Amino acid sequence: MKTGIEDLIDQAINTLKQQGILDAALQPAIQVTRTRDVAHGDFASNIAMMLAKPAGMNPRQLAQNLIDALPQNEHVHKVEIAGPGFINFFIHQQTTLDIIRTILDRGDRFGTSEIGHGEKVQIEFVSANPTGPLHVGHGRGAAYGATVASLMRAVGYDVDCEYYVNDAGRQMNILAVSVWLRYLQQLDVDIAFPSNGYKGDYILEIAAELVEKRGGVYVYNASQVMDGIPPDEVDGGDKEIHIDALIERARQLLGEKDYRAVFEAGLDSILADIADDLEEFGVHYDIWYSEQTLADRKLIEKAVQQLQDAGHIYENKGALWFRSTAFGDEKDRVVIRDNGQATYFASDIAYHMDKFARGFDRVINIWGADHHGYVPRVKAAINALGEDDSKLDILLVQFAILYRGGERVQMSTRSGSFVTLRELRDEVGNDAARFFYVMRKCEQHMDFDLDLAKSQSNDNPVYYIQYAHARVCSVLRQLAEKNLSHDIEAGNDKLELLTESHETELTLQLAKYPEVVEKAAINADPHLLVHYLRELANQFHTYYNAHQFIVEDDAIRNARLNLISAASQVIHNGLKLLGVSAPESM
RNA sequence: GCGCCCGUAGCUCAGCUGGAUAGAGUACAGGCCUCCGAAGCCUGGGGUCGGUGGUUCAAAUCCACUCGGGCGCGCCA
Structure with missing residues (x-):
């Protein structure tokens, strides 16, 4: 519809160019936006104000000329000049309501488009370093x-x-040495762990696995490992020099083949863990x-x-x-x-x-x-x-800044003091985690309150949207109990009965969905979809509280059930794009 | 010091490729379940859009300067 209006304006401009009212060389960028206020119609364009100066006319006069030149269109029922020179378009109610039919027809495909033209x-x-869990x-x-x-x-x-996968470079060698030294410790070689090594528990597990699979084949005694190694930081030395020397020593003692085996034990284990973690998170x-x-x-x-x-x-x-x-x-x-x-x-x-x-x-x-x-x-x-x-x-x-108990959580991979993605997922669930992460535009610093995210309270906005979806499903389940039917075709034929203001507003919101998806995709701004869905859920809940859907009148019932089915379809589609589930009950 | 990001309601954030009275959640104060799920709805107060100047018919939005906060400036990755 929006592009349709842009076309109409474009044709009007061309007409004025032919009439000599506008300079033929003008190439204006036609902007059509949805209005915020219903009094302003459905769509508005600022084109007359944009062109007023180059045309040497006052904007309202130019707007009138443009309106006179606009081709007739079956969907547009009224066009007005407003304010300093906006052109407001009023769309026929039936055209707007037809979106419900479209949504139910297209189902899961509603909101998809081909504007990307299959571009690769x-x-x-x-692409985190495989030196520890995400x-x-x-x-x-x-x-x-x-x-x-x-x-x-x-x-x-x-x-x-x-x-x-950053599987080359010094950090990976530090990982290999960390694994090896933990392995030696587990086989009772009395050796200090370097301050610059990876200290997380997962290293212990990898080392234990190595012990189990390969026994003592990589064992050397403490003096073989440590003699001649420059002191660590805790002993007044330099931690970087210390660990680099340990890497060299590991290579000498183990030889390239065994060193590589230890190295890969660490790499493979951690990479597999990262891959599982992401897969479970719905990230493919x-x-x-x-x-x-x-x-x-x-x-x-x-x-x-x-x-x-x-x-x-x-x-x-x-x-x-x-x-x-x-x-x-x-x-x-x-x-x-x-x-x-x-x-x-x-x-x-x-x-x-x-x-x-x-x-x-x-x-x-x-x-x-x-x-x-x-x-x-x-x-x-x-x-x-x-x-x-x-x-x-x-x-x-921007990285999320974590808060726990009102205090900022300091994180360091090396020291092992961090909250893993897996822990977060276990505690708040994948849905909430996926949703929270994209709630804010990406360049915005994000305060992530772990306590709030962990709590199963209704503060969590993801529940609010999911609840709207579950509510529709619940209504449809009620039908059977009350021995009433839902006839989609009959409903589509009676959409004009949806005349309540709540119904008009909800329908308008549904019609915006493809535009929101398009804008969110082009600008790489998922948060636009998040905000849209919240608004949609709100409009549904409002409608729900204001009107009954399961009514005796077949025509009204079918039309209303079509509307709420369309709403739940759009919520389902939107949540799916966000990687969040749309439960039928909760 | 130089560069990038961010300053919008008490708090967390939308709105920023300029457009019509600046929005939402939360918190706070009231109201709504004999009625399809109250994880819900409705009403209300709450703002120098960090500041100053500029461009424009029109600035939270663009430009300059400035004040606050974050990050980055390796023969590290």
């Missing part, structure tokens, strides 16, 4: 990414979800992309070489630098260190090069906001490689 989109999100901070990125993916699929994009990935394979496939060398060939690399102090300042970055960045190792950034350049090589029309990265300083250099690299950086969107998600 890749969304990469979470915590509640990752949960927000997971819920947000999965919801954006659903929304985009709903409007016709071909979306792939990807998790970039199409691809798990290993950072290690970039090196294995020589893609990092290739990327650096390509930058070098293009003249964007120079050498300084034994390292290779990418001249990212030539592409708007603050400073140049090292890609190959003086010790010959590639930096994380070099891997990331190769990774993005490969994303583009895989033929996506659009690439979306969802990062924690603490990585925002990283954006310019990645965009710089993409430009330097001759790709179009407008195909890459980097969306930054």
